[in-house]
Amino acid sequence: MNCQHVGTLKVLSKLNQDKSDAVIALAGNPNTGKSTVFNGLTGLKQHTGNWPGKTVVLAKGNYRYRNKIITLVDLPGTYSLLANSADEQVARDFICFGNPEATIVVVDATCLERNLNLVLQVIEITPRAILCVNLIDEAKRKGIVIDFPKLEALLGIPVVPTAARDKVGLAALKESLHQVVFEHKQLQPLSIRYQERIEVAVATIQREIEPFLRGKINSRWVALRLLDGDTTLITEILNYISGTGPDSWEQGSNELKAVKCYE
Numbered sequence: 001m002n003c004q005h006v007g008t009l010k011v012l013s014k015l016n017q018d019k020s021d022a023v024i025a026l027a028g029n030p031n032t033g034k035s036t037v038f039n040g041l042t043g044l045k046q047h048t049g050n051w052p053g054k055t056v057v058l059a060k061g062n063y064r065y066r067n068k069i070i071t072l073v074d075l076p077g078t079y080s081l082l083a084n085s086a087d088e089q090v091a092r093d094f095i096c097f098g099n100p101e102a103t104i105v106v107v108d109a110t111c112l113e114r115n116l117n118l119v120l121q122v123i124e125i126t127p128r129a130i131l132c133v134n135l136i137d138e139a140k141r142k143g144i145v146i147d148f149p150k151l152e153a154l155l156g157i158p159v160v161p162t163a164a165r166d167k168v169g170l171a172a173l174k175e176s177l178h179q180v181v182f183e184h185k186q187l188q189p190l191s192i193r194y195q196e197r198i199e200v201a202v203a204t205i206q207r208e209i210e211p212f213l214r215g216k217i218n219s220r221w222v223a224l225r226l227l228d229g230d231t232t233l234i235t236e237i238l239n240y241i242s243g244t245g246p247d248s249w250e251q252g253s254n255e256l257k258a259v260k261c262y263e
Helices: 008-016 034-042 086-097 109-125 136-141 148-155 170-181 196-213 219-228 231-241 246-262
Strands: 022-028 046-050 057-065 068-074 102-108 129-134 159-161
Touching (some): 022 034, 022 086, 034 129, 034 170, 057 170, 102 170, 109 129, 109 136, 129 170, 148 159, 159 170
Parallel strands (some): 022 068, 102 129, 129 159
Antiparallel strands (some): 046 057
16 A cells, blocks of 8 residues: 555555554454453554554554464544544544454443444444454343344354453454454445435445545445545545546545535
C-alpha cells in the first residue's frame, strides 16, 4: 500500500511491510478486556507509539501459530466507528483502509447487547471478522448464560468465548483466526437491511461510486456513511485511492461530492 499523505493512514504501509504472514486488527469497546486479550496473544513481543499526527496510542505485537507469524494491531477502544472522535477515526480508518486480513472484535460477556453495536458496524465493512466474547468467567458468576452456537449462527461469523486473564479460550481464538485467514473459511456475516427508501438510496449511490472505488472498499458501507454525511470519510477515501495522479483525485472528488445530495 502506498500511503504518502499525513494522518492515520501513514502508518499502514509500514505495518504491511512487517515480516509477518498476516496483519490482524483488534477492536472493541472500552473495558472489555481487549488489552488483556492483546497481551495474552502477543506476550512481550510488542511495540507501542502514536498514530502519526495523533495523540492516540498505536500498539502492535506478534505471535507465532502453526508456523505463521501474526501481527496484531490493538486499535483504540471505541463504542462506534462513526468517527466522532480521534479514537473512532483511527479504528475506522485501519479496518477500512488498512487491509487487515481479519478483524477480531472483543466484547464483554456481561453486557453483550450493548457491545454488539460495534460488531455490526465492523461486519458492514468487512466479512472477515471474528467475535471474541471475553470475561465469560464474570458472566458465569453473575448467572449470565450465552448460547454461543446460536450467536454464531445469527451473526454468521466465528464466536469464541474467552477469559483472557486466565488465558482461557486464547488457543481457540488463534485457531479460529487461522481458519479464517489461512484456510479461507467461508463466512456469511449478517446483512443488515434498512427501510426501503434507505435501501433505494444506498443502491443508487453504490452504482455511482463503485467504478471509482474499484473494489478496494466496501461500496455499500461507503454509501451508508455518505447518507450519514460523514465528510471525514470522503477525505480519507480520496487519500487512500488517489495514487494514480491528480486527475484521478479530481475525478474521485467530484464523484463523491456529487453523491452527497443523498444526505
